[in-house]
Amino acid sequence: MAAPLHLSTRAKLRYRSRLSTVRLAMHPLKKLLGYARNYRSDFRLAALYSVINKFFDVLPEVLIGVAVDIVVNGEKSFLAKQVLGSFGITDTWHQLLLLGVVNVLIWGGESFFEYLYSIKWRKLAQDLQHDLRLDAYQHVQKLEMAYFENQRTGNLMSILNEDINQMERFLNGGANQIIQVVCSSIMVSAVFFALQPTLAIISLLPIPAILLGAFWFQKRLAPRYAEVRVAAGDVSARLNNNLLGLATIKAFASESFEAKHIEEASNGYREANSRAIAVSSAITPVIRMAILAGFTATLVYGGWLTLQGDLAVGAYSVLVFLTQRLLWPLTGLAEVADMYQRSMAAIDRAMNLLNTPINIPYEGRHFPANGVKGELLFENVGFAYGETPTLQAINLSIPAGRTIAFVGSTGSGKSTLVKLLLRFYDAQSGRILLDGQAISELNLQDLRRCMGYVAQDSFLTDGTIADNIAYGVPDASEAAIAAAAQAAEATEFIAKLPLGFATRVGERGQKLSGGQRQRLALARAILKNPPILILDEATSAVDNETEAAIQRSLDIVSRDRTTIVIAHRLSTVRQADCIHLLEGGRIVESGTHEQLLAHNGGYAALWRLQTGERIGQS
Known part of the structure; x- marks a missing residue:
């Protein structure tokens, strides 16, 4: 959205104000991604490492099923008939040895890409929080003095320090967790439908409910964590004000009076957190009950299909383990949702500060001071x-x-x-x-x-x-x-x-x-x-x-x-x-x-x- 040419100074200020209003209405994540456009290649590479790591992470469960199939069926195993038969490798022991080598490679690949995504996400988090803090501070320096008449120094410090640190914590771990949950769902669902479509439909039914529940909780967490960030700013503002005026507080023997103010601000922060915790604490139990339904369906209905001969023992083992691998990590959605909402509230405050219009622009005709x-x-x-x-x-x-x-x-x-x-x-x-x-x-x-x-x-x-x-x-x-x-x-x-x-x-x-x-x-x-x-x-x-x-x-x-x-x-x-x-x-x-x-x-x-x-x- 380029600024129109040949605008007067007053018109430019109105244009900047409209642009700022549009930005303020955006979702915090969109604001962050718009700000971090220079890091898009780093985001893509970090996400790719997370996806590849999850691919390797899912394979061990598949290998367990293959190993069970080899032990039960020997030379008639799926691996011997469909893959290794053309190479003349049908001996049970040789199949297991080859499976061991593949297992080492898979675990090595998983560990290697875990190292890569960990390094990439953490470096991205550090670089982005550094740039955002520096840009936000430089922007604050350019704001006219009238802006500070309605702002408290402690609140600005809270945004420049704690809020930006909250974004860093989300990028350090939360972004990777979200990507891996999505990838895990897609990969495991593909294996399920390939082995037993009917069982897949039954076992995966809880996933939409889990996701809808997470979004439902998320919407209710957002305003609560916005209150938490405001309350945190109040505490910071009060502490900053009192520390700067400590000599006056001592001179007037007002220590108890000011301690009461700090207690009130801290209580406000505690109560705001309590309201958020009351909602966030309910996410995990709800998700666990949905997971229980999916895992029980796989365990019971899959076992019945195996007894009827409609599902191989190895395939049944794969599905049981994959259900565990898919569903139980979804309990992490509670932690991720909590971290995500805390981060979005913090990012929103930081980006709103960065998008505050500068009403006294620095641009103008240059001239030398000595002239x-x-x-x-x-x-x-x-x-x-x-x-x-x-x-x-x-x-x-x-x-x-x-x-x-x-x-x-x-x-x-x-x-x-x-x-x-x-x-x-x-x-x-x-x-x-x-x-x-x-x-x-x-x-x-x-x-x-x-x-x-x-x-x-x-x-x-x-x-x-x-x-x-x-x-x-x-x-x-x-x-x-x-x-x-x-x-x-x-x-x-x-x-x-x-x-x-x-x-x-x-x-x-x-x-x-x-x-x-x-x-x-x-x-x-x-x-x-x-x-x-x-x-x-x-x-x-x-x-x-x-x-x-x-x-x-x-x-x-x-x-x-x-x-x-x-x-x-x-x-x-x-x-x-x-x-x-x-x-x-x-x-x-x-x-x-x-x-x-x-x-x-x-x-x-x-x-x-x-x-x-x-x-x-x-």
Whole structure:
């Protein structure tokens, strides 16, 4: 289903949405097979090995019947008269010796192809789960920030980890079991009809009932296992949330309270599993009763035919053993059906995640970061997270190389401006231009590569100090990393660490103080050397010493580059070329620090509130 040519961006998004809806309606197995089209040859080869293995697996029962026939009838056996007679081999002992050689070959063939299908299915399972996890994670990274507002991190982790592992377990064993049950049914049925058609019809009658029963149970298991996967995601989400907030839980002595939440989530998972188990546990007993009917028919009616002389003793032995070989493995359908439904529920969640439409596409016109001047223009920009507008008719020009500050009360829209600039969200009205080009038409990664972003709570990887400074510039030299640390005034505290730049910072930088983390985040932005530098409340949660250090660094690194500063503390932006005060999503005042104080409006009121100074003392 190829995308139509010459579509507008909005039309392309609608088309992708329709395509995603079609995919979501598909059966999970079809989704998986569609995704795994590059592995079709591996699927076919693995399935072929399974079929050949089952062919060899059925033959020993046939050999038992042939051996019984040889022992009972000697030189008049079927083998002697129909096969070996033309070669002059009719002696009973020679027949048995030849049968022994054939038996060795059959068992060798069975073992060899079991090895081949085991290797092939397992490798296929490993490769597919690796690709699916990687593709799903990369897809998640491309989703717009609005998607994550309605998602829990733990639930996404459950999909990317446990759900994809469930698919791997199914491919490791379940797929082979299904193929072999089908092949076994076909092969054994063929032998039955060749030896005694009437007995075949009677003995094989339970098979349709068994298959219908399996499908009946399967339909009832599907929604139950979907509930299980959702409940598993809830548990994962709650655990992830609590582990990230462990310091707060301890500080408020809320261990028992949160343990109760975990207990509730775990109980939900247990109850969902119990509902599924109540159905899946009934499959095996039902199948066993159907198997009993088929095996009894072969045993009794086949024995009566043999006594009447209508069925040879060897053939009777073959049919008895084949009935056992055919019917009893069908009890494995219970386990297979259970595994299949668990896997389908897991695959459905993983594939739905992979098919989630990307509403802010990465495609666009490429451009080099070093060619960006940094001139920004907001034209009638509007945005709302819900029904209440966050930004309204923002018209703003930011000249290249200037330092611009945004201040205002919480919820006034300051951070939203930056998020629109980085295209974490797209403006719902108006447009934003970079050097005269609409950012919606530019390649998204090129756009973000030309910006250095330092947030209030900057993300640090569980790597070394050097790794975190070089984040985004992996080929940076040690000298460049050291220079960036020096510019961010981070060298002093780094030198005191046990291994200096080689010291690991721990998960999310938990081994460092808040101020140290912010200095590393600033060093990271400095090393990137972007044409546009963005600081979103970067000093709001640090001490006065760190704030002063960061401010000294900014006075240097902001020269000759467009710098956007969002701050609550007005003291950190008083040197900006222009300060914009936002209230209710609108720019209500603009000017330098001195001009705004002289205007004696909202900015001056905030300054007095924070410093206690009178305007005349500024």
